[in-house]
Amino acid sequence: MAKHDSLLDLLFTALGDPTRRAILTRLAQGEASVTELAAAHDMALPSFMKHLRKLEQARLITTNKAGRIRSCALSANAFAPIETWLDAQRALWTDRLDRHDDYLRNLHRRRQDEAEPEN
Amino acid sequence: MAKHDSLLDLLFTALGDPTRRAILTRLAQGEASVTELAAAHDMALPSFMKHLRKLEQARLITTNKAGRIRSCALSANAFAPIETWLDAQRALWTDRLDRHDDYLRNLHRRRQDEAEPEN
DNA sequence: CCATAACTTAGCCATATGGCTAAGCATGAT
DNA sequence: ATCATGCTTAGCCATATGGCTAAGTTATGG
Structure with a gap:
């Protein structure tokens, strides 16, 4: 994807991956930390973080770091x-x-x- | 994308591109041939055809060749x-x-x- | 029958994506 | 003070994506 993708581009391509959709489904149940989320996916943490970053760029989730823990939540009206x-x-x-x-x-x-x- | 993407993967990634969304918007008005559709996009025909193929793989459109003209239509319930x-x-x-x-x-x-x- | 129109195929290229490992850096527990 | 936890950064790799040109192929129109 180019540098200036529209939000729709970001949203649809973010949703075009099963790992990312699974993350959203999990977050619909409530907030979770990065490692909690990652536990369900057989993948190295850095790889997993890339997915979270895409979800965040598409404004599907928001994240917030408190201490060493980053908490992730579904965006309202995502x-x-x-x-x-x-x-x-x-x-x-x-x-x-x-x-x-x-x-x-x-x-x-x-x-x-x-x-x-x-x- | 891997070989065995789910339909949701195909659908969402097909929609994650502005050219392809524009094609769908155009087809909502009614059927059109490949060259009719391509006219609106400053792109070589083979490049454009790749987009059509992705839309078809995602079952968002159906196409039908009659003579040398391939007609494209939006799928019902796409x-x-x-x-x-x-x-x-x-x-x-x-x-x-x-x-x-x-x-x-x-x-x-x-x-x-x-x-x-x-x- | 011959040229043109409408794709189609093949193949090249640059960049993006999705995975990995190794190493770094804070913070919290001991 | 030290060690483990929880990310984070950097960088590598294979494949996918989205564009191109050049060269077919297959109807049709004249």
Whole structure:
């Protein structure tokens, strides 16, 4: 990914990895420290931390270091931009179907007009 | 991405690129051929085709070749697995908040019991 | 039938991703 | 004061990604 990815880019690519989705699912239950989270994943800590950093960059999680422990939590409304985008897509799609329906209705009416001319 | 990515992996990573999201937005308006779609993107055709292939692998679009023209269309319910996953996450999150509320309520009741013993 | 249009294949390149190890650096426990 | 814990940094490696050009292939239009 380039330097200036949009938040949507960051969000979707962050979610495109099973390790990262698992972290989010775990965090939905409540906060956890880095090592607590890492315990579930057979992976060296530095590798794991990279995933956490991506989640943080995508603003899906927030982290906070107290002493030597970094605590991670799910961001509130983490998925909002995604839902907004999905809603917009759905809106376009249904608009188009509506317009197609109109087209078919008009076509039908025109055919009827031809069959029974209105004079 | 490895050879055996889950559909969710394919879906999310397919959506993690602005070119590909733009293609989907365009296709929400209706079918289009490869060159029609490519016209909007300053990119060589083979590069563009790679994006289409990823969208197809993620089952976000379907394509169909008639003569020398390949027509592309949005898949129906393309986003369903994503919505399902998001719903599940939301469910976990709200469950957890509910349980937290209960905990606070119980805590409060216990404190009141201590303040006003029930004999 | 021949040229052009619309892909398609092959292969190259730079950068990004996702993993690792080894070593460093605070902080908390003893 | 010292040692273990909990990250953190640095750097290496293999593969994946996203772009390109050049050279096919397969219809169609004239």
